[in-house]
Amino acid sequence: MAKKHVDVKMCRENAIIAEDVFSDDGVLIVSKNTFLTNYIMDKLNYFNIETIVIYEFDNVDNELGGYESHIRSFKEEYDSNVYLVKKVIVDLSKGEELDFDAIEKISLSLFHEVSYGNSAVRYINRLKVFDDYTYHHCINVGIYTALIGKWLGCDDEKMKEFAMAGILHDIGKYRIPVEVLNKRGVLTKEEVELLEKHPVFGYEMVKDDENIGTNIKDAILSHHERKDGSGYPYGLRGNRIGKDARIVAVADFYEALTSNRPYRQKVSPFEAIKIFEASGMETYDLSVAMTFFKNIVNCYIGEKVKLSDGRIGEIVYVPPYDLINPIIKIGEEIIDLSRDTDIKIESLV
Ligand SMILES: [Fe+2]
Incomplete structure (x- = not known):
């Protein structure tokens, strides 16, 4: 799809932004594939952004068609990745070797998707998963870890490594x-002990595999370690926990909360960040988490939300210093959730 650089002041409403727009300090302001609304233009002006890249089309419907067709092809790729990771895990449970070629294929697929843009985030949010949660979780965490790599400014090789760490964690x-993984009630002490062995089980399986890098092996073993020493299996603290493991941990936290599980309903991205602020500050890598959250919230701009008063609105802006209270537009009305404290976001729709 052709693109062109344009002066923000000369831009017409409803153009589609073709490349991510960043502030001077590297924070994502507007994601690729976002419609240019008056509100977005105000935001660009606020950050003194003078030029942007938009898709070069005369007809907005065509542009939308391009985006929707990209989402369709992403869905096909996504489904085939879920199928592939399921096959790898089922084969392992039958005693077969880890299919590294399949894992590498999935990693490359996620890397390419994430390099192209941030549409995957919106797609994941629309997914309604009823079965095979574990396999979707592997793919989603792989997408989030690769995105964290991109937003931390890592090179392609590191992004691919993060994607693989996410898929394999x-x-x-x-x-x-499966009865333990999907159990709806409270787990017994023995079940918790068994579940908490999965990092060691995973590590034992890959530790002698020369195809898999040391950082990835460490991420498999240490993604449940926490910087205050409260994690498992060894209770490691701070920088004793490897970077890949700390990145996977943040992606894992976010994915687990924002996806439906057999025993729990998902929460909105903003609620997930609120939960992190209440309970994750002492346990996760803050600089990784804040880079991730500051960027990912902008991927939801333009998405519809259901509010606690039953109305449907559109996210038009997320203040960088108050990520849990986005600005919502309903018709001509603008709602600032930090001031309208009686209104909450119930869910993205
Ligand atoms: Fe885990």
């Missing part, structure tokens, strides 16, 4: 019975 769950 829970590979040890192949030894945990």
Whole structure:
């Protein structure tokens, strides 16, 4: 799709932004594939952005068609990645070797998708998963870890490594019975002990595999370690926990909360960040988490939300210093959730 650089002041409303727009300090202001609304233009002006790149089309419907067709092809790729990771894990449980070629294929697919833009974030949010949660979780965490790499400014090789670490982080769950993984009630002490062995099970399986890098092996073993020493399996603290493991941990936290599980309904991205602020500050890598959150919230601009008063609105802006209270537009009305404290976001729709 052709693109062109344009002066923001000369831009017409409803153009589609073709490349991510960043502030001077590297924070994502507007994601690729966002419609240019008056509100977005105000935002660009606020950050003194003078030029942007938009798709070069005369007809907005065509541009939308391009975006929707990209989402369709992404869905096909996504489904085939879920199928592939399921096959790898099922084969492992039958005693077969880890299919590294399949894992590498998935990693490359996620890397390419994430390099292209941030549409995957919106797609994941629209997914309604009823079965095979574990496999979707591997793919989604792989997407989030690759995105964190991109937003931290890492090179392509590092992004691919993060994607693979994300895909493989829970590979040890192949030894945990599905009844335990999906149990709705409270787990017994024995079940918790078994579940908490999955990092060691995963590590044991890959530790002698020369195809898999040391950082990825460490991420598999240490993604449940926490910087205050409260994690498992060894209670490591601070920088004793490797970078890949700290990145996977943040992606894992966010994915787990924002996806439906057999035993719990998902929360909105903003609620997930609120939960992080209440309970994750002492346990996760803050600089990784804040880079991720500051960027990912902007991927939801333009998405519809259901509010606690039953109305449907559109996210038009997320203040960089108050990520849990986006600005919502309903018709001509603008709602600032930091001031309208009686209104909450119930869900993205
Ligand atoms: Fe895990």
